[in-house]
Amino acid sequence: MRIGIVGAGQLGRMLAQAGGPLDFTFTFLDPSESACAAPFGHQLRADWNDTRALAALTDAADVVTFEFENVDPEALARIGAERPAYPPAKALATSRDRWVEKSLFASLGIPLPPIARVDDQAGLDAAVADIGLPAVLKTRTLGYDGKGQKVLREAADVVGAFQELGGVPLILEGFIDFDHEVSVIAVRGRSGETRAWPLAENEHRQGILHRSTPRPGHPRQAEAERYATQVMEALDYVGVMAFEFFVTTDGLLANEIAPRVHNSGHWSIEGAVTSQFENHLRAIAGLPLGDTERLVPCAMLNLIGAMPSADALLALPGARLHDYGKAPRPGRKIGHLTLLAASDEELERRVAAAEALLVNQLG
Amino acid sequence: MRIGIVGAGQLGRMLAQAGGPLDFTFTFLDPSESACAAPFGHQLRADWNDTRALAALTDAADVVTFEFENVDPEALARIGAERPAYPPAKALATSRDRWVEKSLFASLGIPLPPIARVDDQAGLDAAVADIGLPAVLKTRTLGYDGKGQKVLREAADVVGAFQELGGVPLILEGFIDFDHEVSVIAVRGRSGETRAWPLAENEHRQGILHRSTPRPGHPRQAEAERYATQVMEALDYVGVMAFEFFVTTDGLLANEIAPRVHNSGHWSIEGAVTSQFENHLRAIAGLPLGDTERLVPCAMLNLIGAMPSADALLALPGARLHDYGKAPRPGRKIGHLTLLAASDEELERRVAAAEALLVNQLG
Numbered sequence: 136m137r138i139g140i141v142g143a144g145q146l147g148r149m150l151a152q153a154g155g156p157l158d159f160t161f162t163f164l165d166p167s168e169s170a171c172a173a174p175f176g177h178q179l180r181a182d183w184n185d186t187r188a189l190a191a192l193t194d195a196a197d198v199v200t201f202e203f204e205n206v207d208p209e210a211l212a213r214i215g216a217e218r219p220a221y222p223p224a225k226a227l228a229t230s231r232d233r234w235v236e237k238s239l240f241a242s243l244g245i246p247l248p249p250i251a252r253v254d255d256q257a258g259l260d261a262a263v264a265d266i267g268l269p270a271v272l273k274t275r276t277l278g279y280d281g282k283g284q285k286v287l288r289e290a291a292d293v294v295g296a297f298q299e300l301g302g303v304p305l306i307l308e309g310f311i312d313f314d315h316e317v318s319v320i321a322v323r324g325r326s327g328e329t330r331a332w333p334l335a336e337n338e339h340r341q342g343i344l345h346r347s348t349p350r351p352g353h354p355r356q357a358e359a360e361r362y363a364t365q366v367m368e369a370l371d372y373v374g375v376m377a378f379e380f381f382v383t384t385d386g387l388l389a390n391e392i393a394p395r396v397h398n399s400g401h402w403s404i405e406g407a408v409t410s411q412f413e414n415h416l417r418a419i420a421g422l423p424l425g426d427t428e429r430l431v432p433c434a435m436l437n438l439i440g441a442m443p444s445a446d447a448l449l450a451l452p453g454a455r456l457h458d459y460g461k462a463p464r465p466g467r468k469i470g471h472l473t474l475l476a477a478s479d480e481e482l483e484r485r486v487a488a489a490e491a492l493l494v495n496q497l498g
Numbered sequence: 499m500r501i502g503i504v505g506a507g508q509l510g511r512m513l514a515q516a517g518g519p520l521d522f523t524f525t526f527l528d529p530s531e532s533a534c535a536a537p538f539g540h541q542l543r544a545d546w547n548d549t550r551a552l553a554a555l556t557d558a559a560d561v562v563t564f565e566f567e568n569v570d571p572e573a574l575a576r577i578g579a580e581r582p583a584y585p586p587a588k589a590l591a592t593s594r595d596r597w598v599e600k601s602l603f604a605s606l607g608i609p610l611p612p613i614a615r616v617d618d619q620a621g622l623d624a625a626v627a628d629i630g631l632p633a634v635l636k637t638r639t640l641g642y643d644g645k646g647q648k649v650l651r652e653a654a655d656v657v658g659a660f661q662e663l664g665g666v667p668l669i670l671e672g673f674i675d676f677d678h679e680v681s682v683i684a685v686r687g688r689s690g691e692t693r694a695w696p697l698a699e700n701e702h703r704q705g706i707l708h709r710s711t712p713r714p715g716h717p718r719q720a721e722a723e724r725y726a727t728q729v730m731e732a733l734d735y736v737g738v739m740a741f742e743f744f745v746t747t748d749g750l751l752a753n754e755i756a757p758r759v760h761n762s763g764h765w766s767i768e769g770a771v772t773s774q775f776e777n778h779l780r781a782i783a784g785l786p787l788g789d790t791e792r793l794v795p796c797a798m799l800n801l802i803g804a805m806p807s808a809d810a811l812l813a814l815p816g817a818r819l820h821d822y823g824k825a826p827r828p829g830r831k832i833g834h835l836t837l838l839a840a841s842d843e844e845l846e847r848r849v850a851a852a853e854a855l856l857v858n859q860l861g
Contacts, residue, residue, distance in 0.1 A: 155538065408816055458520060
């Protein structure tokens with residue numbers, strides 16, 4: 136099976152690594168001269184929305200997918216007219232626009248924090264009057280890892296904030312009181328079959344994911360899976376989708392979806408019967424989905440900005456290293472470490488030992 | 499780290515797949531036009547013992563290894579003079595000659611079946627008189643998967659048997675009464691550190707491995723590890739080594755070693771904290787070795803000669819497929835399937851379901 140992927144970053148790299156044992160081959164479309172997925176397939180070096188390059192990608196593939204959201208949904212829709220292309224353009228268009236995304240949650244009855252659409256400073260002032268402070272102002276499109284956001288704590292922060300974020304369409308999201316953040320990674324096959332991995336508890340530092348820990352038996356598992364299935368069905372989804380939530384005393388509040396494999400599912404490479412990467416490939420290829428159970432207690436730590444010595448990391452008991460082969464740069468995800476253990480207690484000791492070695496530079 | 503591998507078959511392929519997450523890159527030396535490891539690195543297409551090609555492989559690598567025993571130990575020794583090359587030529591030379599290999603076992607006090615060196619028909623007659631029948635006559639070099647062997651059951655089988663196996667140096671090995679066959683996969687680092695995976699119980703069909711099942715807690719684990727360590731230390735070994743044994747009521751009897759990753763260790767890709775492939779790479783690269791514990795009950799089944807439908811295999815609960823991308827041919831290993839389960843009982847049900855799908859053509 137020939138897989139075409141728009142994007143050739145670490146998610147594309149790990150998709151290709153997962154496809155090797157299935158004898159899948161990969162073509163990537165990416166403008167970068169140092170795309171870290173390139174050694175794992177053939178790279179078409181062109182802009183993600185280059186019409187001719189997209190046609191070449193389509194020709195080189197039996198099925199096309201993408202590994203990040205910067206591809207134009209209309210370009211994806213054109214591919215989809217000629218070749219199976221998953222997830223569908225509709226899912227991409229939805230996730231690229233926070234207002235459209237959250238409106239979908241609301242229309243499906245999925246609880247979410249208070250939100251308001253903000254199209255100018257007057258609209259922001261009205262939204263703040265409605266939702267109150269503190270609140271977080273976000274661009275509707277293209278934000279990630281805490282970029283394109285501003286936290287509004289007091290009235291002074293609101294002044295000029297619309298222009299500060301570029302004068303582009305925004306949403307205002309009210310602060311909510313939550314205990315922790317979780318994500319569910321779910322997958323839907325071409326046949327409509329769905330599976331979900333155990334909820335991952337996610338810890339962020341400076342807006343960037345630091346640690347994900349799968350929590351089988353989490354009391355909100357069924358709720359999260361139900362919401363993910365609703366969204367996937369509404370979008371005619373095929374492939375892996377991540378859905379992030381805030382866990383409150385009253386239940387889950389939806390944060391956002393990512394229409395792709397996701398950083399909070401990297402633990403599944405070693406820690407689950409089938410990884411998110413393999414199941415994404417199985418789904419888009421029309422193959423049966425694999426089991427998603429966690430094998431043993433495990434956690435994933437991101438390696439950001441600077442790489443610790445491989446020698447030190449690999450000396451940690453139960454450690455598996457993923458070096459993405461990317462040039463280090465503050466704030467850039469350049470690898471991750473998965474720690475496996477026989478018990479939750481042992482896992483915490485191993486995570487603490489690993490965290491002591493991290494030299495992360497967050498920005 | 500740049501790894502050079504002599505040979506580009508499925509073992510090279512799986513080594514490269516294991517090296518991807520560590521950001522290792524691979525160059526293979528193999529004459530085949532359809533080498534199945536080639537898509538996972540760069541292939542130098544030349545004979546394994548081609549002097550110029552071996553020099554090019556050496557230039558392209560920080561460390562050199564091999565994935566099968568057909569390389570000339572002297573050529574390997576020449577590489578070793580310029581670059582780290584592991585396992586050492588001495589280990590290769592030993593394993594390529596059954597008489598040298600078994601003499602090593604005997605010299606270390608490792609129990610083995612009765613054997614005799616056979617250099618002509620008269621020598622065979624004398625060996626049969628000494629050891630008795632039934633016995634198995636084997637070429638000293640280059641036999642595998644039941645090839646280059648003849649079982650002698652009665653006097654008539656002995657007549658002309660020396661010429662029948664090509665008139666080459668042979669050994670005669672007495673039949674022994676054993677309960678089952680096991681192998682230990684062990685690994686030794688550059689520092690002398692050693693690890694071993696749980697013993698695998700191996701089931702052969704027509705001389706070809708059919709199933710391997712790791713058996714943590716096997717009563718002969720310590721014995722097997724001790725013997726493997728003795729051999730590795732005697733050979734100044736670095737890398738993964740497989741050691742096959744017959745399990746008798748009195749203990750283990752040594753069968754043979756393979757100075758490389760081994761089919762009976764493929765279960766470790768999904769079933770162990772660290773796979774045999776990753777630990778071979780860690781060992782030859784001078785990195786710390788990873789943990790070798792089994793994660794959950796699991797078993798590996800070989801796919802031989804013909805490939806069942808991927809759709810059917812992937813629909814099996816707990817199944818992970820490895821398609822080596824090789825043209826099917828009777829007797830040829832073209833893939834394997836690993837089955838994971840929550841209990842031994844569930845595993846046996848899953849193996850039975852998988853075996854019902856196999857279309858193996860053994861020869």
